Amino acid sequence: MELPVVNQPVHRSGVLLDHLSRRIRTRSESVLAPLGLRPRHLVALTVLRESGGTTQQALSATLEIDGTNVVSLLNDLEKDGLVERRRSPEDRRRHIVELTQAGVERLAKAEFALAAVEDEVLGSVLDEAQRELLYSLLKQATVGQKVVCTND
Amino acid sequence: MELPVVNQPVHRSGVLLDHLSRRIRTRSESVLAPLGLRPRHLVALTVLRESGGTTQQALSATLEIDGTNVVSLLNDLEKDGLVERRRSPEDRRRHIVELTQAGVERLAKAEFALAAVEDEVLGSVLDEAQRELLYSLLKQATVGQKVVCTND
DNA sequence: GCTAATCATTGGCGAAACACAAACGATTTA
DNA sequence: TAAATCGTTTGTGTTTCGCCAATGATTAGC
Structure with a gap:
């Protein structure tokens, strides 16, 4: 209503983010298990x-997952x-x-299954425009992350 | 750009939601531990x-956490x-x-600490208006959840 | 060439999330 | 008073996950 004078967001999303993502995640687990x-x-x-292909190290940084856990994660996927793990020609x-x-196809299949989950959770409370808006905000928030390039 | 004709959101937020909330959660753990x-x-x-006060059962439904786990959660908080756990006058x-x-104050203190975390993760990639927008969307998505009242 | 640093890998430890089964205690009903 | 109900509690077991240490292979510095 009035012009906000504050230059800091009044509301914090962390807790809501946690709650909502958990609701989707638990449902997703059931759907993804098959x-x-x-x-x-x-x-x-x-x-x-x-x-389109990165080193495990970069993947670890992006996912913010410990390198050792990335290994087991990739083991699952490679199995x-x-x-596919290839040796880098530059640094072996x-x-x-x-x-x-197969990975592309499986991913597509998973996304199709997850769409139903998301529709169930968000479909009745957000309209299409809002969901697109949410997506674009999340996209910007995650893509824009500062990937601290290893400059030694 | 063009008018979208689809009546289904093209983009799904589940994965992004998972990713982003995890990034915030891990940082939050460090901040909340003290x-x-x-x-x-x-x-x-x-x-x-x-x-403003609910039964554990309702809390279990809202959080989508098993009733038994709500107990231990509340034990921590009550300790x-x-x-505070009171007997219901209607059904004792x-x-x-x-x-x-003390709970109100601790929560406020925690939120203050979490604000720094959220600023760190979102501050550089979303402006204030976008963060408020994100909050309102998340709020609507979580508050609007169907609480299935036990009608027997 | 020799030593040190880097990257992926493995195994193990501990903490935490979570579901499940069973018991308990208070309360209501027959 | 006995039985059934409801919320709560306790305990157990599984799974997930981050962290630490050690190994092997490779590269870089001296």
């Missing part, structure tokens, strides 16, 4: 699709043939992780 | 403040004097859980 995936895998697959210590064709 | 709280506690305290088998004054 596909042999867990929510965590989905995030990794999504990042890999968008990046199913969804990702590194692995370059990439989605396989 | 206060003797975990993210889970914060969600419960927030719900209790807004509802610190943050919440029930407990009505309410925030204490």
Whole structure:
């Protein structure tokens, strides 16, 4: 109503974010289980699709997951043939992780299944425009993250 | 740009939601630890403040957490004097859980601490208006949830 | 060439989330 | 008074996950 004078957001989203994402995540687990995936895998697959191939180290930084856990995560995915580890030609210590064709397809299949979950949770409380808006905000919030390039 | 003709959101937020909330949650844990709280506690305290007192059963439904786990959650909070369990005058088998004054204060203190976390994660990628917008969307998405009243 | 640093990997530890089963205690009903 | 109901409590077990240490392979510095 009145012009806000504050230059700081009054409301904090952290708790709501936690609550809402948990509601979606628990439902997602049920839906993803038949596909042999867990929510965590989905995030990794999504990042890999968008990046088009990164080192595990970069993946660890992006996901903010400990390197050792990234290994087991990728082991799961590679065991199913969804990702592929290649040695980097530049530095043969590194692995370059990439989605396989099967990975692309499985991801698409998972997203299709997850759409139903999201419709169930958000469908009755947000209209399409709001959901698109939410997506764009989240996208901006996650993509815009400062990836601290290792400058030594 | 063009008018969208679809009546279904093209983009799904689930994965982004998962990713972002995780980034905030891990940082929150560090910040909340000195206060003797975990993210889970914060969600419960927030719900209790807004509802102004509910039964554990209702809390269980809202948080979508198993009733038995709500107990231990409340035990933690009550041990610190943050919440209070009263017998319901209507049905003396029930407990009505309410925030204490100490609970209100601790929650405020926690929110203050969490604000710094949220600023760190969102501050550089979303402006104030966008953060408020995100909040309102999340608020609507969580508050609007269907609370299935037990009608037998 | 030799030593140190880097990257991926493995295994183990501990904390936490969570679901489930069973018991308990107070209260209501027959 | 006995039985049934309801919320709560206790306890157990599984799974997830972050962290630490050690190993092997590779690269970089001296």
